[in-house]
Amino acid sequence: MTDDKPTTGGVPVPVPPAGATSGAPAEFPPAAPAGRGMFGNQGSGDVSGFGGLVRQHHAVEDSPRPYGGYFDEVRDALEEAYPAFGEAIEKVVVDRGELTLHVRPERIAEVCQVMRDDSALRFELCSSVSGVDYLGADARRLHVVYHLTSMTYRRQVRLEAAVSAEEPHLPSVTSVYPTADWQEREAYDMFGIVFDGHPALTRILMPDDWEGHPQRKDYPLGGVPVEYKGAEIPPPDKRRSYQ
Amino acid sequence: MTASNYATERETTEGRVFTVTGGDWDDVVSGVDPINEGRIVVNMGPQHPSTHGVLRLILELEGETVREARSVVGYLHTGIEKNLEYRNWVQGSTFVTRMDYLSPIFNETAYSLAVEKLLGITDDVTERANTIRVLMMELNRISSHLVWLATTGMELGAISIMLYGFREREYILEIFELITGLRMNHAYVRPGGVAQDVPDEAIVKIREFLKVMPKRLKEYEDLLSGQPIWLERTQNVAVLDVTGCLALGVTGPVLRSAGLAWDLRKTMPYCGYETYEFDVPTHPDGDVWGRYLVRLAEIRESMKLVEQALDRLRPGPVMVADKKIAWPAQLAIGVDGMGNSLEHVAKIMGQSMESLIHHFKLVTEGFRVPPGQVYVAVESPRGELGVHAVSDGGTRPYRVHYREPSFVNLQALPAMAEGGLIADVIAGGASLDPVMGGCDR
Numbered sequence: 284m285t286d287d288k289p290t291t292g293g294v295p296v297p298v299p300p301a302g303a304t305s306g307a308p309a310e311f312p313p314a315a316p317a318g319r320g321m322f323g324n325q326g327s328g329d330v331s332g333f334g335g336l337v338r339q340h341h342a343v344e345d346s347p348r349p350y351g352g353y354f355d356e357v358r359d360a361l362e363e364a365y366p367a368f369g370e371a372i373e374k375v376v377v378d379r380g381e382l383t384l385h386v387r388p389e390r391i392a393e394v395c396q397v398m399r400d401d402s403a404l405r406f407e408l409c410s411s412v413s414g415v416d417y418l419g420a421d422a423r424r425l426h427v428v429y430h431l432t433s434m435t436y437r438r439q440v441r442l443e444a445a446v447s448a449e450e451p452h453l454p455s456v457t458s459v460y461p462t463a464d465w466q467e468r469e470a471y472d473m474f475g476i477v478f479d480g481h482p483a484l485t486r487i488l489m490p491d492d493w494e495g496h497p498q499r500k501d502y503p504l505g506g507v508p509v510e511y512k513g514a515e516i517p518p519p520d521k522r523r524s525y526q
Numbered sequence: 527m528t529a530s531n532y533a534t535e536r537e538t539t540e541g542r543v544f545t546v547t548g549g550d551w552d553d554v555v556s557g558v559d560p561i562n563e564g565r566i567v568v569n570m571g572p573q574h575p576s577t578h579g580v581l582r583l584i585l586e587l588e589g590e591t592v593r594e595a596r597s598v599v600g601y602l603h604t605g606i607e608k609n610l611e612y613r614n615w616v617q618g619s620t621f622v623t624r625m626d627y628l629s630p631i632f633n634e635t636a637y638s639l640a641v642e643k644l645l646g647i648t649d650d651v652t653e654r655a656n657t658i659r660v661l662m663m664e665l666n667r668i669s670s671h672l673v674w675l676a677t678t679g680m681e682l683g684a685i686s687i688m689l690y691g692f693r694e695r696e697y698i699l700e701i702f703e704l705i706t707g708l709r710m711n712h713a714y715v716r717p718g719g720v721a722q723d724v725p726d727e728a729i730v731k732i733r734e735f736l737k738v739m740p741k742r743l744k745e746y747e748d749l750l751s752g753q754p755i756w757l758e759r760t761q762n763v764a765v766l767d768v769t770g771c772l773a774l775g776v777t778g779p780v781l782r783s784a785g786l787a788w789d790l791r792k793t794m795p796y797c798g799y800e801t802y803e804f805d806v807p808t809h810p811d812g813d814v815w816g817r818y819l820v821r822l823a824e825i826r827e828s829m830k831l832v833e834q835a836l837d838r839l840r841p842g843p844v845m846v847a848d849k850k851i852a853w854p855a856q857l858a859i860g861v862d863g864m865g866n867s868l869e870h871v872a873k874i875m876g877q878s879m880e881s882l883i884h885h886f887k888l889v890t891e892g893f894r895v896p897p898g899q900v901y902v903a904v905e906s907p908r909g910e911l912g913v914h915a916v917s918d919g920g921t922r923p924y925r926v927h928y929r930e931p932s933f934v935n936l937q938a939l940p941a942m943a944e945g946g947l948i949a950d951v952i953a954g955g956a957s958l959d960p961v962m963g964g965c966d967r
Binding site for chain 2: 380416461469
């Protein structure tokens, strides 16, 4: 479990601070306020004695070719069918047997259109649209993740588009995949990502008058302490825990 | 969105109080002129016996014809995905099992497969654990389809099938209780394997079930398949063809009832499904009747799978060998039911300090999962159940998203209902088999 140099797997995550050697919990100060505290410790959670360690951040890196499997074919087919490939695709990452194309947010609908319609690609089904908040690890912290399935070729591919919390806009893909309708509404509801061109972008899981976007990492879990047999149990995000 | 879209609010001594009157309901009603347009707006649900839980439907009717239908979901939102981020990876399985409460084993398996893929131990999961997963999933598929048959029958006026469906489902829940200790919300399938081994009595009981079930299925068909009212209520009702299904992301029995044999167990196999012998039933018409036939046929296919899984159950471990991941001890049956293994407790408390430390570290801190993201999809009774799991290298999930087939499939309801009769909204909605616990998570 303790690799010397952990791979990032296409996810922008903090790396262990300089000087970290053992991989002990103390060398991974919590990324999000959610996990703050290691058995009640406040601050950096650094009990190793170094003190004042500064977190570094990995940039997500391109995977080297050949990727293996059908991934090369998918990339080549997209490059051929979509002239603006070089401009629209920021990175191509292959990790754990899955292909991720990082797409510039303003291009996402175009790329989806090509992915669906080109005869060498044929990603007919948009399986899933979800959001991830990389608070503190990426300046464009809100990522929208699309999972496309090609039933013709039995392939799956992931598209990822990153937007900032200040300017959380990107085009809706509902005109290409109508099934993205509710899933984009969910991403708006949970992360505050605005999908331009969506027919009715309203909250879907939370009440209409809810304030804030609950799945963002800076949105607290909430909860109240519970008394049980004389002892007070703090809410989950206040409990002592490792991160 | 402007402030006027929100509910009215006022300050009180205990904080701000909102007066919620049902969102835009007043606007919707006042926007329709009942005299000149001949249309009325009907609010069906969220508490209606035929809406499969808390699903709200807003229907604009002209006589008995539905002109527009909109579904409103979210009444059962429990924030499970957010909660997962505050628990370690193993604890996650106790949360996800509560999403779609009719197919808990599928939720757990999809989650476990995702965590295993992140850990890179997919190939280390033992043969026996995989076989048990298949066995449990297929039993669960039967029980879920039985509930579908029971509730849909009831909603369309066939009360007796409701009693029969729940009777047979009870049988499966007893098997689950015997194996996992719980009738529902098992947290039985865990990252790395399953929580405990299948006891011999359970095998006997499953064999009994396999003997009884074909007769019972025949009974259902005798009751329904030739029944003129059932045929009237289901044939050519709520039709959705393959194009419509794909555009709206509908998968599972509804897609197969339209004629496309897309089943992830065949097309993108997991847990060793590629080594089993079974068929993917389809139907050409894409109506409620087709969905009924497909689901009954799937129960038969699942029984075949259960039988094969029983035959290939060989003794062996049910957890990965890596002690950094595997739970330190399996649960055992005690005097007060399923719980901690007394033998294990005696060992860590009385004999081995190292075992105690190991147990403590693994249970309180959990294991670390290398950073990265994966998407794993399994074929649940309702369609593609996908898990998008992201790890930042910590002991807790960074983000877990469930692609819930109930949630995605419900989008197809307006397409099925509009232009049809109001009675067919019930049949169409029921034929999607939505489970609101899964839909709203």
